[in-house]
């Protein structure tokens with residue numbers, strides 16, 4: 091197979107370091123004790139931005155600001171139409187400042203600029219537009235009762251929402267939480283991941299510029315344990331916690347939330363299964379399987395990292411899949427021709443390298459792929475691993491896919507469902523009945539048939555088992571970010 095050389099990153103140690111603050115109550119501020127942390131560009135290896143390191147003091151300050159804005163400010167008291175207008179203005183500004191936002195995520199975590207600029211920015215703007223529309227246009231229920239009474243539902247804003255986000259799709263996943271929370275009249279404290287803090291700060295600045303009142307969207311920076319994350323999730327004056335991140339972190343946050351009986355939504359890790367049946371269109375299957383595992387260098391919760399291929403097409407599929415993987419262009423994520431950037435940080439690269447180094451010891455064969463220079467990992471395809479190998483069971487979160495043959499539909503359904511994760515699966519088949527039948531049997535939150543990552547924002551999104559608790563999207567977000575109330579009237 092043809093190998094594509096990975097260019098050596100150039101270092102820019104003298105580059106200017108940009109300074110960011112927390113955004114609390116409409117002001118950009120440092121931490122009370124002056125502590126800071128740096129964001130390192132994983133391609134250049136240089137510090138590009140500096141952020142205040144928040145702690146309990148900043149968590150208290152941000153929650154108090156959000157509480158004041160909720161209890162006394164105009165935001166929850168506006169009509170949905172007024173909020174919709176402001177959120178659409180916010181979305182307009184996001185598109186106007188697309189280059190700045192995209193570059194922020196690309197420098198923070200190495201995502202190719204074509205993805206941050208071409209996908210993440212427009213989807214961030216779309217999330218604000220969609221939830222602004224949804225909050226105004228969806229109907230509530232009316233329930234005429236046999237007794238002659240009449241019941242109806244009201245969806246009241248829940249209050250102060252804490253949103254904790256991961257680094258793999260920084261602004262896009264933040265907006266997926268912030269947009270419905272704001273559209274329903276809540277106020278928010280957002281803590282972006284420490285590896286990707288810049289775009290959240292820019293979003294908070296743009297929200298103010300759009301006319302969203304101070305205190306409605308606050309952003310605080312810092313780590314999770316013993317830091318601002320822990321202080322926020324254990325805070326008694328918070329009404330909702332929405333978290334996306336690792337399953338192990340989800341367990342810690344659920345325990346913290348339980349102390350205050352704060353409702354929590356958990357979008358956690360995945361080990362996406364990708365099933366290619368013997369009757370699949372192989373061009374479609376190869377194209378989407380390549381995107382499913384190598385997009386964002388495999389740092390996708392939905393990544394199709396366990397690939398099951400029917401034995402009758404295994405050889406042909408693998409040949410084409412290896413060619414597609416080898417053709418992917420690694421390089422500077424700021425270069426628009428780059429398809430694969432470095433991994434997000436040295437720490438994450440060390441974790442993925444640990445998996446890479448043990449493939450052969452676990453009985454696997456590396457069909458293609460290698461460690462590259464710096465923090466790069468080339469697309470890696472592995473065969474021959476047993477189902478109980480770590481690589482088959484654990485979330486690697488890198489561009490490494492295991493390929494396993496199967497013979498029957500029952501067998502592959504069993505293999506997919508054996509994972510403790512249940513976020514998503516993909517099915518490739520030209521047999522309609524089979525596709526529906528198998529989709530119904532898989533214990534996952536989303537099944538994609540002959541595609542991957544296509545989203546309708548009205549659809550439920552979330553996972554089964556270790557992949558999460560609850561669903562977000564459309565009315566599912568409304569259920570979480572409001573207090574649904576029943577009013578029963580004697581007519």
Ligand code: NAD
Nearest residue numbers: 256257282283313314319320335336339357358359360391
């Ligand atoms: P992570 O769990 O390490 O961190 C996520 C966030 O939680 C960060 O902001 C971090 O600072 C914070 N945090 C960590 N410990 C905390 C604590 N004790 N209290 C409060 N906050 C805490 O996850 P990550 O490495 O940033 O992201 C990768 C993970 O996210 C993967 O497992 C991936 O599958 C998952 N993910 C899931 C989805 C989904 O929709 N299900 C989407 C994207 C990513």
